[in-house]
Amino acid sequence: MRTTLRTALWGLLLPWLFATCQSGPGTRTVKLTIQSTPQLPLPVKLDTLDMISTASLIPTETALDSAGRIVLELELPRPMFATLELGERFQTLYLTPGDELTIHYDTTGHRFRFEGTSAIANTYLYQEGYLSRQLDAGMYQRDIDLDTFIARLDSAKNILAEFHQHYLDSTGLSASLGTLFKQRRELGYLWDKQWFFRSHYYAEDNPDVPEVIANVWSEIPFDSTLLQTAMYSYSLVLDYYLDLHMYPSVYPEDASDAEYDSLETLFPFLAYEKIKQTHPSPAFQEYFQAKVLSYSLRIYGITPVIDSFYTQFKQTYPASRFRPSVETKYQQWVALSPGQPAPDIRGITPDGKAFSLRELRDKVVYVDVWATWCGPCVEQFSHAKKVKKQFEGNDQVAFLYVSVDQNTEAWKKYLRKNPDLTGVHINQNPDAEGTSSVYEDYLINGIPRFILIDPQGKIVNVKAVAPSNGELEKEIRKVLGRQQPVASL
Structure with missing residues (x-):
């Protein structure tokens, strides 16, 4: 049959x-x-x-x-x-x-x-x-x-292998393209296994990871010719390899929080050194250095260490075909550096009106990007309440809460249940008209994210301290140019 x-x-x-x-x-x-x-x-x-x-x-x-x-x-x-x-x-x-x-x-x-x-x-x-x-x-x-997953994967492999051979026998497809397309299909199987690993186990040191899944990294072909083809499945496989296999190995398993934070500041150099030990191929060293740099910029923005790593990459590979991509990401962060105009933030208020960051010009604006489903976001609200109390009656300071909830009813319900969460509230549901994308405009890769903007609409810090940090009041006062507490009304 x-x-x-x-x-x-x-x-x-x-x-x-x-x-x-x-x-x-x-x-x-x-x-x-x-x-x-x-x-x-x-x-x-x-x-x-x-x-x-x-x-x-x-x-x-x-x-x-x-x-x-x-x-x-x-x-x-x-x-x-x-x-x-x-x-x-x-x-x-x-x-x-x-x-x-x-x-x-x-x-x-x-x-x-x-x-x-x-x-x-x-x-x-x-x-x-x-x-x-x-x-x-x-x-x-x-x-x-796992058993069902592997059975379906093996069945798909067999059927597609027969299709592949039948096509080669029936047409004039060249042997070289036949090999390339076979590699592409096998990379798809690897991605399937990586997906199962990520969705069911995630941590590589999980003792419950079956061997058929745990060994997926050893099956990756590090073939420089595949880097030339812009193959989506290969890009996905290499991304998962870095995210789940190489990057976690940068940090010692028994590292304390303080040690972890210290090592994290040196992440790009540590990650690249780890990769160089594993991949001596010049083509992959160039590719992985560009990937580490792009990843570091996406997660951390421009820091002194990342800036140094960026300079090293340009000097080592002045004609790299990966350089335009890295430079694009770098320049995006330059545009968000202190003193640059803050991209507008537009959204819809709970009563359905359009609102823009520009309406808060002449104020110091502390932006909190959050969502009702984000536990760490909600945890910051009690700390923010204490900070806001220090600026009661001061119309030169504004707190703008930008919700990225797609379920706007859940957002409105949360605000009704928490009337003490004072400030300006807007939602950026992507389906609503008149909204911008704070994620894209401010290169946000996770929430909560906090942004501090001066009264002239210029960026102070696109990665401002959280309310729980203890330094937020001081940071706002620096922008205000005041040292003494503002009297409450």
Whole structure:
């Protein structure tokens, strides 16, 4: 029965294969023609992956014309994977400089068909993706047990391996691309195992981690050629490797809180030294140094140690292809340094009115970014109450609470139950009109986050001290230029 099912699936899929045309001109340009049937002016997004930030490297956003057609030309430095978003459908592509590829999209059956150079390769990716989606059903349930997970994973491996061999035997897919696509699929299996590890065990030293999951790190191929392909699954696997395997090993297991805090200030150098001992390959040392730097900037911003690490990276790899990504992140933090204009913060008040940070100009503003579901956020409120008491009656100081709750009713209910949480309250539900994104504008990677802004609307500190720190009142008074307590009214 299973063999019959597989044969039927391949019989359904393979007729979609179209023969390739002659290779395109020797150029870095890729020409894509996209045609929808029936003709719909669908939005189009095409991008390749930045292996450091996992953001779009060469983003293109446009739309099909009224005839459901568009011709795109883009420059590629080398062969790489890309993602095509057509309406609500996503499709992985493999593009090579010089390609001329026509993509036909059936909007009724949601099917793709390819003609031109690289048609065989992209038909493979389409068919494999179709099969994978069927096989992934139920795989990512948090309550799935290990035996069921491994059984489903092994079944998917076997079916996709047979598909792979059948496709190679039936088409003109080159051996080199066949190997690359096989590596991509195997990296997907590794990511599946990493997902199970993270969602069920997380801590690597957990004695309950089964061997089949605990050994996942030893299965990662550290192949420098894969770094060139902008392969999403490889980026995910390497990110998990760093986050769950390498970074935790920087700190001794028996480190006290004080020792941990001390080591944390040196994190980028400590992490990179650990990585260099494990990965002598120059290509991976360059890649991992860029990753450590990008991670450190994301978590800590610009500190003297991170600034020194950044300088070292630029001096060591002046022509690194990873440098633009790192410099972009660095300059984003420069724009948030003390004295720079504070990005506006817009949200909706509990009574449905629009509110902007600009309305608090001429005041020292202490911003608290929080959510009702965030325990550490809520714990700060009792400490904030004591600080605010020191500024009662002082209209030169304002406390702005920015909720990132998507459930606005839960936010309003919390405020009704806690009327003593005084200050200006706004919500930044992403679905609401007239709101900004404090997460994006202030490079927030976790909450609570506290921001201090001066009366001129300039940044004092985008990582201000928490109310529980004991130094908040002093920090606010520094900005006010006062040393004595303000009398309460």
